[in-house]
Amino acid sequence: PEEEALCKEAMEGCPVEAIGSDGA
Known part of the structure; x- marks a missing residue:
């Protein structure tokens, strides 16, 4: 999707x- x-x-x-969405 675009998101x-x-x-x-x-x-x-x-x-x-900084995002922390990758778990790194």
Whole structure:
């Protein structure tokens, strides 16, 4: 879905640690 694309774009510009959705 479009939400997934937006999440990927956000992850590219933000550290995964800040999101915490990847468990890393």
